Amino acid sequence: MTPDDLEFFKKLLDQMLVEAQQNGDSTLEDLTESPSSYADPTDRASVESDRSFTLRIRDRERRLIHKIYEAQQRIESGTYGICEECGEEIGVARLKARPVTTLCVDCKARQEEGEDIQGS
Known part of the structure; x- marks a missing residue:
């Protein structure tokens, strides 16, 4: 892999990291509403379902952030792309x-x- 390729992937991973962190922050904001504030059980169930979905997305973002950090470490150690x-x-x-x-x-x-x- 050429030095230009490595520089390209460094920038790409940095960009991916920023986007994943921003997405994670926005999903946390979505979780602030309490489902118990809804009197109707159907509304409460819908909010709980949405919350569960949001948490799954947040977990995917967290795992992606971890993988990005690992890829950045591989670039630094010279093993990226192997x-x-x-x-x-x-x-x-x-x-x-x-x-x-x-x-x-x-x-x-x-x-x-x-x-x-x-x-x-």
Whole structure:
């Protein structure tokens, strides 16, 4: 991977981090309303359902932030873009599609095949 590629991914990951943190902050603001303030059980259930959905989104954002930090650490340590499974370079196109990935296309496909077999 070229130094220009690394600089591109540094900036991309920084941007992703800012967006994920902003999204996380906005979901926390959405949780301020108390569902117990609704007298109608249907309204209360709807608010609880929305709250549960918001919490799931928040958890996804939290996990993404963690993965972004890990990717940034890999850039600093010089291991960014190297597959953790086989040690080969991960293609730039794959990294552009999923900048936090740790597996090349082939290793990810094998991992998913294994999950399909175990899930069956």
